[in-house]
Amino acid sequence: MKDNVNIGLIGFGTIGSGVVETFNQNFDLINDKVKKDVKLKRVVDLDITTDRGVKVDPEVLSTDVNDILEDPEIDIVIELMGGYQPALKFILKALNNGKHVVTANKALLAKHWEEIIAAARENNVRICFEASVGGGIPLLQPLNESLAANNVKEIYGIINGTANYILTKMTEEGREFEDVLKEAQEKGYAEADPTFDIEGHDTAQKLIILTILGFGIYVKQERFHVEGITKVTPDDILFAKEELGCCIKLLAISKLVDGELEVRVHPTIVPEDHLLSSVNGVFNGAYLVGDIVGPVMMYGQGAGMMPTASAVVGDCIDIIQNMTKPVAYGPEKSKVKTVKAMEDVRSKYYLRLTTIDQPGVLHTISGILSDYSISLESVNQKQTAKGEPVPIFMVTHGALEKHMTAAVERINKLDFVRGETVFIRLL
Amino acid sequence: MKDNVNIGLIGFGTIGSGVVETFNQNFDLINDKVKKDVKLKRVVDLDITTDRGVKVDPEVLSTDVNDILEDPEIDIVIELMGGYQPALKFILKALNNGKHVVTANKALLAKHWEEIIAAARENNVRICFEASVGGGIPLLQPLNESLAANNVKEIYGIINGTANYILTKMTEEGREFEDVLKEAQEKGYAEADPTFDIEGHDTAQKLIILTILGFGIYVKQERFHVEGITKVTPDDILFAKEELGCCIKLLAISKLVDGELEVRVHPTIVPEDHLLSSVNGVFNGAYLVGDIVGPVMMYGQGAGMMPTASAVVGDCIDIIQNMTKPVAYGPEKSKVKTVKAMEDVRSKYYLRLTTIDQPGVLHTISGILSDYSISLESVNQKQTAKGEPVPIFMVTHGALEKHMTAAVERINKLDFVRGETVFIRLL
Structure with a gap:
């Protein structure tokens, strides 16, 4: 050369x-x-x-x-x-x-x-395109090269700094989403139109790239579930912390089980002893599991002028050192047989619903859940002033997404239920 | 080819x-x-x-x-x-x-x-030699390649699984070093002769390699301070946690300030909101700071049959893809002008000493510290049964290592001081 x-x-x-x-x-x-x-x-x-x-x-x-x-x-x-x-x-x-x-x-x-x-x-x-996911974090090159001996089994990424900053602030200060978003905009951590970040689209785009490199399959965004953080409340975060010892993170998930690939983006309840729970503020982290290496995580600044420049120039150096490198982007032969539909994904769920305090409420709700084979692990009812609607928090055992969405649709129609029932999946 | x-x-x-x-x-x-x-x-x-x-x-x-x-x-x-x-x-x-x-x-x-x-x-x-440091963690290749656009400024590594397992167990269960070591040996996490791991030598060898790749300089083990974890007690860990919001980790540190390189291995008090504090059990983590990228961390299993094999085979794949790659091991021209002597390193210190409870004890000790320009940030004295020796915990402001060792030498000679005074550096 x-x-x-x-x-x-x-x-x-x-x-x-x-x-x-x-x-x-x-x-x-x-x-x-x-x-x-x-x-x-x-x-x-x-x-x-x-x-x-x-x-x-x-x-x-x-x-x-x-x-x-x-x-x-x-x-x-x-x-x-x-x-x-x-x-x-x-x-x-x-x-x-x-x-x-x-x-x-x-x-x-x-x-x-x-x-x-x-x-x-x-x-x-x-x-x-190292800079396209996780900014300056060495992520794509390690995934594609250092870990090349592995079949990737699972990828869990906190890969949007804006969403993570907002959730972190809500957690640390017990503040409402809208309030923290406004502050993030003032500080330049969120765009004037923050939709792209807070609704999970940015995370989804990055997950597409991670999924190609990890699993050798290109899954377009239309094909997977993408859900943002706008419905998460301080109550949800507090419950996750105090009752479950967990925090809430916006995760990009790509996971292969028996040839079936799950690809999804949504707020997720993550145990506090999981390393991802320590990825706070504008930082990003990607937690990967390989069949040989087991779990690894890469962490750093997922955005910003200089961190991103570090990745761009690192890529230039890589190219200069290897202009003739065989071009492999992930495994050449994918082990993925099908991409699982979201409705077939099984999770444990946290539910928050609001009802009028009257006899038979819990009986009716648990009956509906039971109709869909959803069993409860715990139920907590919050004390409120007499006559005010009562928030109820539930955690289920493993259930299918289609069952949960159908059950929640019915629950939302009950005349004693107020507002929309929110559910968040557990990791 | x-x-x-x-x-x-x-x-x-x-x-x-x-x-x-x-x-x-x-x-x-x-x-x-x-x-x-x-x-x-x-x-x-x-x-x-x-x-x-x-x-x-x-x-x-x-x-x-x-x-x-x-x-x-x-x-x-x-x-x-x-x-x-x-x-x-x-x-x-x-x-x-x-x-x-x-x-x-x-x-x-x-x-x-x-x-x-x-x-x-x-x-x-x-x-x-990716497998030589941090087992299966993508660490050396990212350091040498993905981060190639950076001058590395700081490296902090938890890179010995045995020591980290012992400290983690001591922290979680409040148990004594010897007790946990025995259990680790029974479980196969520690060798029959554990000296190499618990005295920091293994960590030191890995730090030598990290220092070459990070700073372009080969510093032999004789030239830097290596201290193990055998003197750490549950009392130290409890104090770090409750009074300082910190944990104690065996860190490999390599840090460049104004052309002067600090290289050292010793137990270190790490704030609980630092990601390194979440590297627990047999896991390893390396926290690097680059001048362009800022902080990044790589995490995973630092030892074991399959994780280490993942790195070995990853290296083979790297070589196969690039048999003619220019051979660079770290920056070609080191920015290191001198390697700092340990005695010239400045840290904040935690001190634990045991004295007879008599008037003037604190006055004498603080007088000695003051002679060496060491000022105190906090002092805690533990309640004990009447007549028993009293443990005193102190945290200093920044001080030079040579002043601290000289002061401790004098303190240990005081007739009311019992046993050896232990000091642990703060990150």
Whole structure:
């Protein structure tokens, strides 16, 4: 291989600035490591005048993406513009022009996986995307390489910093969801429109990528259950803590049992002695179980300018060291026979419902649950002022999702039940 | 590269059997991944008759190590016999015969690093040793590759399962060290002679390897402070928990501040909200801080037949995918200017001392501490039956190690002080 490597960066936003800053700060380290002359040759953005607070040679800047895509001297293209288009077009063009690609674009990978990977394979170039899941955490490379001797059995990820920050604050301070969300927005930990993070879509996109690398199967988001954290209340968190010794986390779950793969995103009640329960604030953690290694966890900052830049530049270094590496993205032959429908997933459940305090309430509710073969492990009724609706907390033994949803639908229709019954699955 | 890869395994003990079992179980997975025909061609051990409980073709077995070392068809040699000799001789011969090497032999690497690496470099072959630190945890490869864009600033490792198991049991059950050690020995978590684990030597050897990969400097064990867990009592653990909200862990620490590297192994008081405090039982965890990525942690089983085999086979796969990878072991140009002497390390300290209950005791002790510029953050005196010696617990502000050791030496000589004063550093 030639002794100099040229890199082109598309997208000079927050992460892009972090990448420029990383090359500025650790230029010698990177060059010594790969024993090449590595150069960030071109940075392209529509806006090349705003000061990003990082040093950049004005001659490197351009508004024309073809200064990267059509430059035969550029070996690696970093795509950090985000979104579907024109990012997809640019990535495909880069791959088709024989350039390796590094991207943090989880949305794009989750939606256009097959097309992108096909282009990389056809052109015998690599696409790396460590930054797309878990920000700076070494996660995809270890999963794909260090753990390569393993059939992955289970993946549990806390991979959205916004949702985890909100749940952590609610837990530590006993505050309501809306209240903490507002604070998170003020602090810049949540977007003005937080839907994507709090409804689990971001987590789902990342889970798609983890599932490909872990289980060798591409499961589109339409095919699995995705549920956010907006219905979780301080009461739920308090009950989980005091009665169950647990906390509530938004988990991305991918789990293979007898050839059947469960893929799902939802708030989950996690025991406090499980390491995932210690992943707090904006931090991310991914807990994997391999058939040889057993459980492992990787932890770190799942977002942010510099952590994400660390992963992007790490990918560049990996590519420079191995431009001819066989391109494997997860196991080549998947052990997955079917993707299990959510209704067939079996869990233990926590239920919170609100009723008028009158005789026979518990009898009726437990009767409905019993109709669906759902048996109760515990029931707690909260004291309230006379005449006010009463919250009831229940924990069930293992039950099928379809039974639980059918039972809850009937329970919600009872005339003494107020509001919507919430259920949260136990890990 | 040729399409078939032959592997020779030296050492058919516990880990060796795990490696054979991994190849048996996941043969297809491994071959599909690397797109080669990978074969465990030869397994050498002095004892090839004892049944290890794993399936192995008798024709593969041999008692002659040259069936591996001198076989030109063998590409990768796995060394799992342990110890210094003849392991060193065999590894050097393998490297000199142009074979790549995979080993879990931390003792050997820690002692003969320069010689081994020089041989690998001269022969343009690779030596991989993921299994030598943290068993199956993806740790060395992420440190060396995924995090390659970072200058490592700090490494904190819980990397000895035996010591961690003992401290965890002492914490959870309030039991004495000796008592838990005995149980650990009965359960097979501690050796008949546990010195190596409980006195920190095993941790120290692993820290040497982490320090090379993290900071690009080889610091021999004689050059740093290594202290085990034998002096830790349930009283210390209880005080740490109740008064400080902390737990006690045996930490391997390597930390670079202004070009000065601190390298040390000792029991450490760790805040309960630090992720390392959740690394319990026989599990290991390594907490790293990079200048770009910030903090990350890797967690998993640090020992055992299958977890360690996972790392060994993962290394084989890595080598097969990249036989020509530039051989970098940590940063090529170290940022370390000097290795700090232990006496110059500054810590906050917890002290436990036992005195006769008489007037002026605290005054005298605090006077001695004050002579060495050590100021107290808190003092607790435990109630005891009249006439019995009184334990006193103290927490200091930051102080130099040399001042603390000098002060404790004087305190131990006071006629009202009983037994040895114990001090434990705070993280």
